Amino acid sequence: MTPAPERAPGHLILALPKGRIMQEATALLSRAGLPLSVPEGSRALRHEFPGVTVLELRNQDVPVYVDLGVADAGIVGKDVLLESGRAVYEPVDLGFAACRLSLIREVGASGPVRRVGTKYPRVAREYLGARGIPAETVKLSGNIELAALTGLADAVVDLVQTGSTLRANNLEEVDVLFHSSARFIVNRAALKLRRERLRPLIERLRDLAASAGA
Numbered sequence: 001m002t003p004a005p006e007r008a009p010g011h012l013i014l015a016l017p018k019g020r021i022m023q024e025a026t027a028l029l030s031r032a033g034l035p036l037s038v039p040e041g042s043r044a045l046r047h048e049f050p051g052v053t054v055l056e057l058r059n060q061d062v063p064v065y066v067d068l069g070v071a072d073a074g075i076v077g078k079d080v081l082l083e084s085g086r087a088v089y090e091p092v093d094l095g096f097a098a099c100r101l102s103l104i105r106e107v108g109a110s111g112p113v114r115r116v117g118t119k120y121p122r123v124a125r126e127y128l129g130a131r132g133i134p135a136e137t138v139k140l141s142g143n144i145e146l147a148a149l150t151g152l153a154d155a156v157v158d159l160v161q162t163g164s165t166l167r168a169n170n171l172e173e174v175d176v177l178f179h180s181s182a183r184f185i186v187n188r189a190a191l192k193l194r195r196e197r198l199r200p201l202i203e204r205l206r207d208l209a210a211s212a213g214a
């Protein structure tokens, strides 16, 4: 393991996910005063800006980098954060990437739920356990709804936003586990060590999120 290079106390390392969240995250952080713009299609994984380094990660890895202190802070969906089980500080609900995590079945399905396909096995098991449903969960990686259509599973736990994926595939929401949106997350030690940078950033992000939601 290469030791982390020395850095100025005011220099921030941010973990941001590639994909759907990246563009809105960088736009919001820029409005909050951080001068960053991650170029689309670049093969670089680490982006340097004055006073800020951005690590470009898969969604699931953002809470890991923040919890283990390699990144001071990051942005990730609440869905991914809950699934990670990481106890990071979560000071701002940024409001965008809004969707819900739902239990989904084929329209009219009525038999028992014995197997559930999902990208979220931890939260799915917790949900099923709390309801006394003795179903097995199967971890899948994408196009989760196909599991319910093919008989791989009796139901799936997946994200719904507009509902168009459900309508296009003769599926319906049976229950909503929780609502999700993008969150600003912070490493607890970094909050103390770099509070002069992080506290004002948190305040600006709170103001921006409040004015966007107003």
Ligand SMILES: Nc1ncnc2c1ncn2[C@@H]1O[C@H](COP(=O)(O)OP(=O)(O)OP(=O)(O)O)[C@@H](O)[C@H]1O
Pocket: 018, 019, 020, 021, 058, 059, 060, 076, 077, 078, 079, 080, 097, 098, 099, 159, 160, 161, 162, 180, 181, 182
């Ligand atoms: N249809 C949607 N509408 C709104 N927000 C969504 C939608 N789908 C996902 N999200 C939110 O955006 C986050 C990132 O979604 P994205 O599609 O970029 O991930 P992915 O490509 O499926 O993830 P992975 O890194 O596993 O490949 C999700 O964790 C969720 O919080």
Ligand SMILES: O=P(O)(O)OC[C@H]1O[C@H](OP(=O)(O)OP(=O)(O)O)[C@H](O)[C@@H]1O
Pocket: 142, 143, 144, 145, 158, 159, 160, 161, 162, 163, 164, 165, 166
């Ligand atoms: O209700 P809707 O507006 O249709 O959105 C929900 C869909 O969006 C996400 O998939 P995504 O497009 O990210 O593809 P993925 O399955 O590969 O993650 C999610 O997994 C649903 O399939």
